[in-house]
Amino acid sequence: MHPGSPCSRCLSHYAHGVKDVTPSTWVVAGGRTFNPGDPLNVPITLASNFRAGTDRGYSRGEGTATWEALEELVGGLEGGRAVAFSSGMAAAAAVLNLLSTGSHIAFPDDCYHGVVALIDEGVEKGRWSSSRFAGADTASCIEAVLSADLVWLDSVSNPLLTVADVPAIALAERKPGGLLVVDNTFATPLNQRPLAFGADIVMHSATKFLGGHSDVLSGVLVAQDPDVVAALADQRHHGGATPGALEAYLVTRGIRTLAVRMRQAQANAIDLADRLQNHSEILRVRYPGLVSHDTYGVAQRVLDGPGAMMSFEIAGPADRATAFCDALRIIVHATSLGAVESSMERRAGTPGQEHLPPTLVRFSVGIEDVDELWGDIVQALEASGSHR
Missing domain, CATH: 3.40.640.10 (Type I PLP-dependent aspartate aminotransferase-like (Major domain))
Known part of the structure; x- marks a missing residue:
């Protein structure tokens, strides 16, 4: 945690006798x-x-x-x-x-x-x-x-x-x-x-x-x-x-269970963001924990952790990103986020989001086994490869 962060200090509370806790x-x-x-x-x-x-x-x-x-x-x-x-x-x-x-x-x-x-x-x-x-x-x-x-x-x-x-x-x-x-x-x-x-x-x-x-x-x-x-x-x-x-x-x-869920999901996200940015079929990864991210420096100053959300762009046309999401087996193809299960969605296909890169996929990272999540991503990239 960065020095002086509000999250790194103990909390003082106004009720029920619980004070000065993290x-x-x-x-x-x-x-x-x-x-x-x-x-x-x-x-x-x-x-x-x-x-x-x-x-x-x-x-x-x-x-x-x-x-x-x-x-x-x-x-x-x-x-x-x-x-x-x-x-x-x-x-x-x-x-x-x-x-x-x-x-x-x-x-x-x-x-x-x-x-x-x-x-x-x-x-x-x-x-x-x-x-x-x-x-x-x-x-x-x-x-x-x-x-x-x-x-x-x-x-x-x-x-x-x-x-x-x-x-x-x-x-x-x-x-x-x-x-x-x-x-x-x-x-x-x-x-x-x-x-x-x-x-x-x-x-x-x-x-x-x-x-x-x-x-x-x-x-x-x-x-x-x-x-x-x-x-x-x-x-x-x-x-x-x-x-x-x-x-x-x-x-x-x-x-x-927020603290334990976030701890696991964030650890998974840090790992998967690094793997994704090194995959030949991924054009760009947006994640506050990556040095390549536009606002990485700001994130280091104002966040206590990079979180469990990211987005990335897949090589190929828009229908490949949709096919990729459809091919997922463990990760859920769904629109919401922040739950125990990992989920993905192509955001440019959402009304009001047409300005986004056509193959941008939003990824809400869950608490599953990180290697199995990665295996699911790899097989979905392979399954959607014919759309390139």
């Missing part, structure tokens, strides 16, 4: 109660209404113990107060809804296409204006901060794996009242905590690495400013974007 311990110990006789895991509260006499009246607004545990867990990991949502896109929509009509949004050239679609829709309806900047160019990012009411960044971008210099951008002079939002889905709180660098809001699609098992839709926002936290909670309440009790439980259970 993230690897907090994912297990956080979000639990410590009263004699309490269940070890917070129960799934299947109730939408509560008896009068407390401040908990209706779960859409006041919540349940199940998703309060999730919020404490993620809030502690990120160093703020968390607000849980029904999905990552619901969380993103809540952030954008904080803006007044006529606001300006700046976001990078490589950004999750769902968020881009949401921003573009607001532009078409006259709600706000927007501009894009080169995410790999820190100077361009800093210039955007000066005039934007909201700057949207990814700690590690999807799908080109550009690493943003969040500390430098956060330190830049901002437009008064301007917000810096960082999607930390790819890095996870184990590899970066953007609030410690000066971000205002951190977002997670908890469907991905936090949940980690391809069995739940969820999103989380984290902030330190009490007014921002309250505004986000209001957006959730008024928009009806509250998480279900079972979904909150599943994400909480997934986070319990």
